[in-house]
Amino acid sequence: MPKAASTRSTAHPAAAVRAHAPSAAAAAIVESLAPLLREWLPRQRWFAGKGRDLTGLVPVAVTELLPPVPAGGEGPGLLHLLLRVEQHDPGAAAAPPQGPGDCYQLLLGVRTSLPPHLAPSLGGRARQGPLAGRTVYDALHDPYLAGVLMDRLRSVDAVGPLRFGRADRIPAGLAPRLLDAEQSNTALVYGDVFVLKILRRVVPGPHPDLELALALAAEGSERVPAPTAWFEAAAPAGSGWPLTLGVLQPYLRGSTDGWGLALSALADGRDFLAEATDLGRATAEVHLALASALPTVALDGARTAQLAEAMSRRLDTAAQAVPALLPYAPGLRAAFEALGGPGAPAHGRPAQRVHGDLHLGQTLRTPDGRWSVIDFEGEPARPLGERRRPQPPVRDVAGMLRSFDYAARSHTPWHADWAVRCRDAYCEGYAQAAGDDPRAEPELLRAYETDKAVYEVLYEARGRPDWRPVPMAAIERLAAER
The missing domain is CATH 3.10.450 (Nuclear Transport Factor 2; Chain: A,)
Incomplete structure (x- = not known):
């Protein structure tokens, strides 16, 4: 892909974007x-x-x-x-x-x-x-109308406030089918060649799912499918940024997501160590490419303290909504104090753009055993500005470690040792590719894993109460760690 394409969705100066008001x-x-x-x-x-x-x-x-x-x-x-x-x-x-x-x-x-x-x-x-x-x-349930949408994406530059961009040619006549999966957006597969992600809740500004994928493509990363096309809406009245509406990427035919592979391994009584190690390498390669493609910063002691304070506030909010967290709050807060309290290291920690919501379900493994990372939207409930903020890469690592724990606890009987081995293998693979072992700063890793577990408890309590024991078991473990 030409280098210029990488700035297509990230360089809209406010004065240059035509605002659109409804008629x-x-x-x-x-x-x-x-x-x-x-x-x-x-x-x-x-x-x-x-x-x-x-x-x-x-x-x-x-x-x-x-x-x-x-x-x-x-x-x-x-x-x-x-x-x-x-x-x-x-x-x-x-x-x-x-x-x-x-x-x-x-x-x-x-x-x-x-x-x-x-x-x-x-x-x-x-x-x-x-x-x-x-x-x-x-x-989107109508193949004819899904085909009309693809035709506009394939060959039209604009319709009213909608703008269509392309990085490569798209063949005609690809039959669409709707992917049936629980998610916050909607996906269509065209001819087993492309997948079109339709964003449902949209906000003005560079959307990470397009922004990061374009940046990684320009960097030459092969771990993330490069966008083939996308569409946006002109800036709504009063806004200086367009709305990203959809992204078309190559469809990795025959791939299986990491969650399904992990559950299959558990069901068959197999370990998942080789896969976890390779997945750690893939994650590190994505982080290295993002750090090369986009600006990085160093978090000094004051900014690290602000990060820890934000984690502590999220704990307070979650404990108010889920009283079961209250007995563990002191131990959990200790994890955040170790990260940003008076005795915490004052040296700068590198921060960069990250995936933001990495777990096994956000990865795909092709039949030849190669891992890819998908869905760079971040946690949709968080504001776009927060999702685009540089973070320590260990945030993604912590999300994946929590995902191994989820997989192990989804199996009966629970295989705690399976999750521990996968977590270690993943970190070892990450260290092999990145040169830095995420376990080398245990207070940083523990704080991010604790923050993620608190988020999971609140999420499960609101939407899937039967799953709440999974993150609560991690809460009990993390609160007792010193």
């Missing part, structure tokens, strides 16, 4: 869809506002990628919507001051009637406004 026609379309979207949106697994009342839908942009046919016609239309969703916590005594709300990307099909094979994607029938009487559904 009256766009507002009318959203008003027509509002009653059914209020019911449909909370049911989508990628919708982050579950449990809160939906109080408003504000159009950011509405684009006809394929105009709906006149009433009575059979052909589908394809609408691209960017909607700002306003919500209120029903448990609050009074409505809080209204913030900007989350912005979501929707691709909606519009038909007079829905064929039986598309019934699971039904959103509803509009009863008012310009779409009255039309059936509306999730367009």
